[in-house]
Amino acid sequence: MTGKQRTSLLQHLKGRLAASVGVMAAILFGLWLKVEDARVPKDPPQIAPGQPIDLGWVEITPLSLSLAPPEREGKPKRLLLQARLLNLTGDTESSVFGFPPHPPELTVGGAPLPEPDIILDRDGEPLAQLHPRLAERITLVWQTPPDWRPGPVSLTFHRQTFKLRDNLYGKSSWLLFQPAARMSITPAGAP
Amino acid sequence: MIRPANIAIVLVGGALLGVMMQTAPDYNSVVQPFRSHLATGETGEARSFRARFTGARLAERIAFRRFGRDLVRDTDGVFLIAEIEAEATVASQQIGATWRGASGRDYALSRRAQGIPTGLDSRWFQPGLTDRAIAVFELPEDEIAGGEMVLTNSFNAVFDSALHLAPPPLPADKLPLVRIDP
Structure with missing residues (x-):
């Protein structure tokens, strides 16, 4: 394997790795938002008479x-x-x-x-x-x-x-x- | 190397699936009665009964006697008093009615008028005997013109017949009080 071939393979892998990490991070962040949303009990708003x-x-x-x-x-x-x-x-x-x-x-x-x-x-x-x-x-x-x-x-x-x-x-x-x-x-x- | 032909197959397949997903009817529109639409005055033939929409009155208030008590009911909308002529064709049965308003909303028989004399909710129709009944609906005024009465077999008419009857000519004015007597 020549030096030129190795560099191109490394660059290729780097790109894919960066994309995978990005996708994983997005998925985990989305999941965390959902967990956080379900975990924190939401207090319903206080209303006054006359409000529908x-x-x-x-x-x-x-x-x-x-x-x-x-x-x-x-x-x-x-x-x-x-x-x-x-x-x-x-x-x-x-x-x-x-x-x-x-x-x-x-x-x-x-x-x-x-x-x-x-x-x-x-x-x-x-x-x-x-x-x-x-x-x-x-x-x-x-x-x-x-x-x-x-x-x-x-x-x-x-x-x-x-x-x-x-x-x-x-x-x-x-x-x-x-x-x-x-x-x-x-x-x-x-x- | 991916050949353009393969890409084309995948794209066409995806498009076909998308079209099928968009056009497949949902559960609620599949699980429905079999409707027949009838013009004013026509007699409708359902699986187990036939019926005709013979008359309609509009009232601001209705009065009737129930269990020895005189009752008067008023409304923010209007009472539609529909007269029906029906007979069973298979076995003795009851007939259910709803009013499909001009906006597409369904109005059930008014339970505030339950127990009225000759009321549809307490009427049994016999095979071979034509009988009359009245159905009282409570509606906003703008739901009447362009609406229709839906008569069905029983409480649940799914996969059974439903008659959509166009109303007879409606009176221009509503009466201040209609007394429903036996």
Whole structure:
């Protein structure tokens, strides 16, 4: 092998090596960004009443939270969240907060309350379905725990992810829930 | 040495695959009912029933009696009260209806009008007996003109027939209150 041939081979290898290292570095950097993105828990933004939130199926605009007297004697007091709900899908939906249902989560003293009743204000009856492009006023009703003292509460709204073509059949699917927004508020009517 | 012919084969293959990927229908558009579109007043023939869209009224509010209670329902949109004439051809069955609006959105029967007299949601159609029923939809006003009623066999009409019925001439004005009596 002559000297000239060796130099050209070395140069050839150097070029390929540099390219390989570059590609590897790009792949590793991309991977690290993804890991970092998943590792750091993202705190959902704090919102104020009147701000709309996209929950995937619907857009909810919380309007006010109030403390109401019990329905009947001997029952606990109730927390009422007035909200405006708009269906964002192309069909009439009966599961407005996704499936399985993830209605807004109300936390008092660090413990979430059981799921609320969803009342359609127009009829004063449970909300059975929501039609696209017809926004409705609703009330979410929670029963407070018996030992609860009125004070600030925290509300968490969950968004369900929509995928137009899933990896198995290429069909559209609703997948994971993620917190989309948080609201800290003192109910009106609390002493 | 790579011959130009080989490069050409790879390129053509890649292009063909790309065309196939772009034009292959997705799951949602394949798994659908078999539709037949019918003009105003025509009787549609589905696999297990035949039906006709006979009349339509528009109302701002509807009133009806359910379980001994008088109810009045109002809406931000408009109530479309569709009259249907149908008969089963194979066995006793129920018929489902949706309204495909002008924008392509699907509106289900209004559950706020569930239990109305002669309502489609509680009607059973018998073979050989033509029967009438009404379907109440709650819609934004601009979804009515250019929309159509879709009648299907049951809850899930995938790979079964669906009749897309054009509406009869619609009234120009909506009525302030329509009372639905037996």
